[in-house]
Amino acid sequence: MKYPLILLICLLPTFSYAGEAKDLAEDPVLEQRMVNLAQNLRCLVCQNESLASSRADLAKDLRQEVREQMKKGMTDQQIIDYLVSRYGDFVLFDPPVKSYTLLLWYGPFVLLLMGVAGLALQLRKRKNTATEVQLSAEEAQRAAALLNPPKDSQT
Amino acid sequence: MMRYLWPFVAFVVLAGFLYVGLGLDPHEVPSPLINKPAPAFTLPQLYDPAKQFVSQDMKGQVWLLNVWASWCVSCREEHPVLMALSRQHIVPIYGLDYKDKNEDGKAWLRNGGDPYTLVATDKDGRVGIDYGVYGVPETYLIDKQGVIRYKQIGAVTQESLKEKILPLIVELQAK
Numbered sequence: 426m427k428y429p430l431i432l433l434i435c436l437l438p439t440f441s442y443a444g445e446a447k448d449l450a451e452d453p454v455l456e457q458r459m460v461n462l463a464q465n466l467r468c469l470v471c472q473n474e475s476l477a478s479s480r481a482d483l484a485k486d487l488r489q490e491v492r493e494q495m496k497k498g499m500t501d502q503q504i505i506d507y508l509v510s511r512y513g514d515f516v517l518f519d520p521p522v523k524s525y526t527l528l529l530w531y532g533p534f535v536l537l538l539m540g541v542a543g544l545a546l547q548l549r550k551r552k553n554t555a556t557e558v559q560l561s562a563e564e565a566q567r568a569a570a571l572l573n574p575p576k577d578s579q580t
Numbered sequence: 581m582m583r584y585l586w587p588f589v590a591f592v593v594l595a596g597f598l599y600v601g602l603g604l605d606p607h608e609v610p611s612p613l614i615n616k617p618a619p620a621f622t623l624p625q626l627y628d629p630a631k632q633f634v635s636q637d638m639k640g641q642v643w644l645l646n647v648w649a650s651w652c653v654s655c656r657e658e659h660p661v662l663m664a665l666s667r668q669h670i671v672p673i674y675g676l677d678y679k680d681k682n683e684d685g686k687a688w689l690r691n692g693g694d695p696y697t698l699v700a701t702d703k704d705g706r707v708g709i710d711y712g713v714y715g716v717p718e719t720y721l722i723d724k725q726g727v728i729r730y731k732q733i734g735a736v737t738q739e740s741l742k743e744k745i746l747p748l749i750v751e752l753q754a755k
Binding site: 469470472482483486487490509510511512513514515 | 606607609610611612613679704705708709710711712714715
């Protein structure tokens with residue numbers, strides 16, 4: 426008698442969770458598809474959050490909209506186009522390559538090229554200026570004396 | 581001399597970009613709907629939910645669609661501006677009460693005055709999504725052909741009216 430009761434009490438928290446994850450339980454496959462799509466979309470209210478993670482009301486509405494469109498059989502691309510036509514490219518975390526995003530996409534590579542070119546230029550300049558110094562016979566002798574002192578003077 | 585010049589130029593360019601960036605509002609996302617036909621909708625009216633507001637009926641006149649809600653804080657700021665505009669009878673203002681309770685919306689208009697020719701209610705925010713609404717208030721200027729010509733994100737102010745909206749209205753009404 427005692428054990429079933431303890432078991433029941435242990436299970437109570439799991440029952441209370443059942444209410445919250447309702448949307449997921451309805452159709453886990455669709456929900457997963459929605460989450461995958463929404464992770465790459467921006468919530469316009471809290472702009473650094475994805476549509477999947479945001480708790481803003483608009484994000485909730487848009488997630489619902491995405492679910493419904495998926496149920497209607499629309500492809501992911503169609504849903505993305507639908508949202509872009511209303512909210513602009515800004516909803517995409519991955520901005521498309523367009524004439525006005527060229528700088529965004531390729532600017533870093535241009536900077537890298539400029540850096541490499543600058544470095545190459547500097548190195549070439551240095552090679553030209555740093556010529557090998559020619560020592561006279563006397564200087565060479567002095568240098569040798571300094572570098573290799575006679576053995577007896579070492580003690 | 582040259583060794584100091586280039587870092588200095590780079591600094592000035594960077595500072596210039598950052599300075600311009602300071603003046604930009606990241607919450608103002610340019611709407612892709614500008615110069616596109618306004619999405620058509622039919623919604624129940626606030627004062628008489630049995631009657632419908634049909635956006636297509638508005639063709640042939642220039643009008644403002646103001647998205648508002650009783651729970652929206654910036655709408656309070658905007659309200660006197662809209663009241664003043666409605667008294668001038670330049671352009672009809674139509675309200676879209678966004679995700680609001682009818683009683684709350686009506687009470688709000690009773691207290692602050694009603695600048696709207698008519699108010700439609702968008703309870704589930706569906707029409708809002710069609711219009712790309714992501715923050716209330718938002719205001720759309722729609723021309724005689726039913727094309728969106730301007731979108732004000734956030735509260736309509738005296739400055740935005742004077743500098744952008746009113747000149748555009750005059751221009752569109754003359755067409």
